[in-house]
Amino acid sequence: MTLWGGRFINESHKLFKEFNKSLSFDYILAEEDITASIAWSKTLMKSGIISKKEQTIIESALFELLIEIKNNIKNILKSNCEDIHSWVEEKLINKIGKLGKKLHTGRSRNDQITTDLKLWCRNRINVLLENLIELQKSFIITAEFNHSVIMPGYTHLQRAQPITFSYWCLAYVEMLRRDVSRLKDVLKRLNISPLGSGALSGTAWNINREELALSMGFSSATNNALDSVSDRDYVVEILSSASISMMHLSRFSEDIIFFNSGEANFIELSDLITSGSSLMPQKKNPDALELIRAKCGRVHGSLISILVILKSLPLSYNKDMQEDKEGLFDAIKTWNDCLCMAILVLNNIKIKNKSCRKAAEEGYSNATEIADYLVKKGVTFREAHNISGQLVLKAISEKKSLNNLELSTFQMYSPLIQNDIYNNITLESCLEKRLSKGGVAPDQVYEEITKAKKRLNIF
Ligand code: ARG
Numbered sequence: 001m002t003l004w005g006g007r008f009i010n011e012s013h014k015l016f017k018e019f020n021k022s023l024s025f026d027y028i029l030a031e032e033d034i035t036a037s038i039a040w041s042k043t044l045m046k047s048g049i050i051s052k053k054e055q056t057i058i059e060s061a062l063f064e065l066l067i068e069i070k071n072n073i074k075n076i077l078k079s080n081c082e083d084i085h086s087w088v089e090e091k092l093i094n095k096i097g098k099l100g101k102k103l104h105t106g107r108s109r110n111d112q113i114t115t116d117l118k119l120w121c122r123n124r125i126n127v128l129l130e131n132l133i134e135l136q137k138s139f140i141i142t143a144e145f146n147h148s149v150i151m152p153g154y155t156h157l158q159r160a161q162p163i164t165f166s167y168w169c170l171a172y173v174e175m176l177r178r179d180v181s182r183l184k185d186v187l188k189r190l191n192i193s194p195l196g197s198g199a200l201s202g203t204a205w206n207i208n209r210e211e212l213a214l215s216m217g218f219s220s221a222t223n224n225a226l227d228s229v230s231d232r233d234y235v236v237e238i239l240s241s242a243s244i245s246m247m248h249l250s251r252f253s254e255d256i257i258f259f260n261s262g263e264a265n266f267i268e269l270s271d272l273i274t275s276g277s278s279l280m281p282q283k284k285n286p287d288a289l290e291l292i293r294a295k296c297g298r299v300h301g302s303l304i305s306i307l308v309i310l311k312s313l314p315l316s317y318n319k320d321m322q323e324d325k326e327g328l329f330d331a332i333k334t335w336n337d338c339l340c341m342a343i344l345v346l347n348n349i350k351i352k353n354k355s356c357r358k359a360a361e362e363g364y365s366n367a368t369e370i371a372d373y374l375v376k377k378g379v380t381f382r383e384a385h386n387i388s389g390q391l392v393l394k395a396i397s398e399k400k401s402l403n404n405l406e407l408s409t410f411q412m413y414s415p416l417i418q419n420d421i422y423n424n425i426t427l428e429s430c431l432e433k434r435l436s437k438g439g440v441a442p443d444q445v446y447e448e449i450t451k452a453k454k455r456l457n458i459f
Contacts, residue, residue, distance in 0.1 A: 003086050003109070017082075022322050025329060026084045027076040030069045032119035033088045033112070034062050036195060036216065040107055043196070043212045047205055049105055058103060061095040062088075084116070085109045106207065108199035110229040110317040115195040117325070119216065121238055124332050125187050129180060131339040132245070133456060136176045138346040140452045143169035147442065147449075150427050151266055151356035152363045157258075159363025162427045165351055167440045170448055172252055179245040186241055190234040193218035197225035200316040230316040232306065235324050239303040242335045243296075249338050250296035253289035256345065260286050265355045270348035273341070288345055292338045299334055302327030357427070364392050366402055366425040370417075372433075373424045377416040387413050 002012075012020070038059050045055035065088065069076065081087040093100035143166035153163035193213035196203050202225040209221035222228040259266040269286055277283035305327045309320055367388050374384035390413055395402050398409075402425055410417040423429060435441040453459075 002082055003089065003104075020082065020319075022083045022325070023079065023081050023087060024077065025326050026113075026116075027073065027087070028329065029084050029113075029116040029120055030073060030076055030088065031066065032116040032123075033084050034066045034069075035119060036112065036115045037088060037092075037103060038062050039212060039216050040195065041103060042215065043207045044102070044105060044205075046211070047207045049205060050102055054099055054102065057096055057099060058092065061092055061100070064095065065091050083109070083113075085112050106196075106198065106203040106205040108197075108229070110199050111194050111197040111225075113321075114229060114231065115193060115216075117328075118190055118194070118218075118234065121190055121234060121328075121332075122187065122217075124336075125183055125190075125238070128332070128336055128339070129183055131336060131343070132176050132180045132183070135339055135343050135346070136173050136180075136452070137456050137458055138343050139169040139173045139176070140449060140456065140458060142346050142349065143167075143173075143445070144449050144453075146351050146353075147446065149351055149353050149356050150360050150431065152360045152365050153440075159359065159365045161368055161440075162360040162365050162430045163440050164431065164442065164445060165356065166445050166449065168255070170445065170452075172248070173452060175248040176245075179241065179248065182241045182244065183238075186234065186237040188219075189237065191217075191219050193221045194225075194228035194231070195221075197222065197228040200229050201225050226316050230313075232310055232321060232324050235306050235328050236303070236310070239299070239306055239328065239331055242331050243300050243303045246292075246296040246299045246335055246338065249342055250293045252342060253286075253293040256349075257286050257289050257293070260289075264359065266352055266359070268350040268352065269345065270350070272348050273345050288341050292341060295334050295338055299331045302331040360427055361401055361403075364395065364402060366427065366430050367392050369425045369430050369433075370402065370421070373421060374414060374416060379414070379416065 041050065041055050041058045041062070044050045045052060050058070076084070076087055079087055079090075081090055089100065089104065092103060146165040146169075149165040150162055151165055151168070152159035153161050153168075193209070193216060195216070196207055196209040196212055198204075213219070213221040222231075256267070256269070258264055260269050269284070269289075271284075273286075273288040274284045275287045277285065306324055309323050313320055370388040370391060371381065371384040374387060375381050379387070391402060391405065391410065394409060394413070395405055398405070403422060407417070407419060407421070410421055432441050432443075435444055437444070
C-alpha cells in the first residue's frame with residue numbers, strides 16, 4: 001500500500017511503480033528510520049499529540065522491528081513497499097494496528113529522508129575516520145621500520161634527489177591528516193537536525209525541535225524548513241572528501257605499483273594482495289592497488305553525479321533527490337574498502353633496502369649538492385647549476401656516478417672544487433643537510449615519527 005493513495009482513482013502502472021521505488025537501495029537506512037521514528041514519537045508525546053501509553057506501545061513495536069532487521073536486514077527487500085519510510089510504517093501498523101497510523105502526524109517523508117540520511121552519514125563517517133587513522137598508523141610503523149632505507153625521490157618520474165622510505169611514508173600521513181580534518185569539518189555542518197521541518201514550511205504542531213535534535217545526538221535543529229528539505233550539501237561535501245581522499249589513495253597505489261615494478265624493484269608485495277596470470281607463470285600482479293586506482297574514478301563519478309543532479313533544482317524537495325543515494329552509498333563503501341585494502345598492502349610490504357639505495361646512487365640525484373657546494377664557495381647559484389649540469393654530462397659519458405669522478409675531472413669544470421666534494425655528495429650528506437622543518441634529514445624524520453606516534457597513541 002502507498003502512503004498517498006487517497007487522492008488517486010487509478011492504480012499506478014506497474015512500470016512506474018518499479019521506476020519510482022527506492023526500497024531496493026534505501027533499505028539500508030532502516031535502522032536510522034526507526035531511530036528517528038522513536039525520537040519523533042517522543043516529541044509527539046511531549047506535545048500531547050499522543051499519550052504516554054501510546055508512545056510506549058509505538059516505541060516497543062519499533063524496537064522489536066529494529067531487532068528483526070538487525071537479524072536480517074535483507075528481508076526488507078521481499079516487500080513491495082515504495083521506500084523504507086513506507087516499509088517501517090507498514091510494519092508498525094501490522095504490529096500495533098490503528099495506533100501506528102498516528103506516527104506520521106506532523107512529519108513528512110521530506111524531513112524524514114534527510115534526517116535518516118544524515119544519521120547514516122554520521123555513523124559511516126565515524127567508521128571512515130577510524131580507518132583513516134588506522135592507515136596513518138600503518139604508514140608510521142612502516143616509516144619507523146624503514147628509517148634507514150634511502151631511495152630516489154622523483155619529479156617528472158625522473159630521479160631527482162635522494163629521500164628515505166620513511167619520508168615517503170610521512171608524505172602520505174600528511175595527506176591522510178588533511179582527509180581526517182576535512183571529514184571532521186563535514187561532520188560539524190552535517191550534524192544539524194532537519195526533523196520537524198515537515199514537507200517544506202515547518203510543522204503546524206507545537207513541537208520542540210531543539211530538544212528533538214539533541215535527543216538524536218544532533219548539535220541543534222536547522223533554521224529554515226525550506227532549506228532543510230532541499231539541502232544535500234552534506235552529500236556533496238562527503239563525496240568531495242571521499243574524492244580527495246581517493247585521489248590520495250590512487251597516488252599511493254600508483255607509487256607502489258611503480259616501486260613494485262621490475263624496473264624499480266624497490267619493494268615486494270605480499271602474496272596476500274597480489275594475483276597471478278592465467279598464462280604467464282612468472283607474474284605477480286598488484287591487483288589490489290590497480291583496483292584502488294580505478295575505484296578512485298568511480299567515486300569521482302558519484303561526486304559529479306550529485307553535483308549535476310542538484311544543479312538548477314528548484315526549492316524545495318524534488319524526486320530528483322532520491323537519486324542522491326546510490327552514488328553516496330557506493331562511494332562510502334568503496335572508500336572504506338580501499339582504506340582497508342591500503343592498510344593490508346602496507347602492513348605486508350617488504351622493502352628492498354639494497355635496490356632502493358642503488359637506484360638513489362645511480363640517478364645523479366646528488367647533482368644539486370654539487371651546485372650547493374659551489375655556492376658555498378662563492379659561485380652564484382645559476383653558474384653553479386650550470387657547472388653541476390656539465391659534470392653530470394661528463395659522468396654520463398664516462399658511465400660513472402658523480403661520486404666516482406676523479407678530482408682532476410671535477411677541477412676541469414671548477415678549480416674551486418676540492419677533495420671535500422666527495423663527503424659533500426654522499427647520499428647521507430644529501431639527506432642530513434636538509435634539516436629545516438619538513439626536510440628529509442633523518443633526525444627531522446625521526447622527530448616527525450615520534451610526534452605522530454604520540455598523536456596516534458602508538459606505543
Ligand atoms: N524515497 C524518497 C527519497 O529518497 C523519500 C522522500 C519522498 N518524498 C516525496 N515527497 N515523495 O528522496
